[in-house]
Amino acid sequence: MAQSDFFENVYEVVKLVPVGRVTTYGAIAAYLGSKRGARMVGWAMNNAHGRPDVPAHRVVNRNGVLTGKNFFGSSTEMQELLEADGVKIEGDQLVAFKECFWDPGIELL
């Protein structure tokens, strides 16, 4: 395994996120079986930098805020990528986040 099955699992879920949709750390963590393990998802995203196939910009916190935008090349790069996907951002926060939310535990069910 590259890093861990946990990380690989997170990558696959994020890669499965359709364009124009977003998911949350908690949703992925819950999908993996660890609701509180949302932190690990963020950690996986950090490792995701070596995975260009993993659109980490489509992963936000439960509030729909681009928490990890600072981890990107530019603080606005995450927002630009999301807007390019067709998502609207306002004040580092997702607009109509509920409508754009993509839950793997439901969509992939």
Add this chain to the structure above:
DNA sequence: TCACTGACTTGGC
């Protein structure tokens, strides 16, 4: 081997 940290979440004050 133990301890700390971290892109979160939830609850309490």
Add this chain to the structure above:
DNA sequence: CGCCAAGCCAGTG
């Protein structure tokens, strides 16, 4: 309504 503290999992020092 806003801030603080605790919990969880895995990786790195």
